[in-house]
Amino acid sequence: DGGITQSPKYLFRKEGQNVTLSCEQNLNHDAMYWYRQDPGQGLRLIYYSQIVNDFQKGDIAEGYSVSREKKESFPLTVTSAQKNPTAFYLCASSTVGREKLFFGSGTQLSVL
């Protein structure tokens, strides 16, 4: 079945450490997204990518980095510059002609 796979489900970060969240899709979608969700809050856009080798900053890109080397993959790195990384991270994808977002099951990131 086609879908979006996020891994790991839970991730712990030590002080000063960079961590990478994985997002893979087999839907052949052009666009991919990363959202951050804090408890009781909405989804805030971190980065999005419309095509391979191109991506745009969202509203809260500071302290995060992404790459889009393959259409299927859009990993998110939470760098040590992100001082408050504890949150639920959602990856999503979409494509022209299917105007809606398809979501992965999320990664909960916590700081040790």
Added chain:
Amino acid sequence: AQTVTQSQPEMSVQEAETVTLSCTYDTSESDYYLFWYKQPPSRQMILVIRQEAYKQQNATENRFSVNFQKAAKSFSLKISDSQLGDAAMYFCAYRGSGTYKYIFGTGTRLKVLA
């Protein structure tokens, strides 16, 4: 810049009753898409309903329907015959037709009382 506002942080409804969740948005575009997503305790985001702005007819999906008022920039969700499984966070979202960017509101937590 486009914004989406959900002014009701929490709502409650009795089982089998009807509830309406509010959403307003701000945009200068004439063509766009509006969405309601549901996030149950599993935290999996599920699309409930979608509305294209160029369509005057309000979208419906079984017990879920919207009241789309384009001039007022209002997009409310009505849930009829509420069920315990409807308890979740509900997010309103916007996407302009010329962009891939989706913007979300802060959500409304819906409680369904037995």
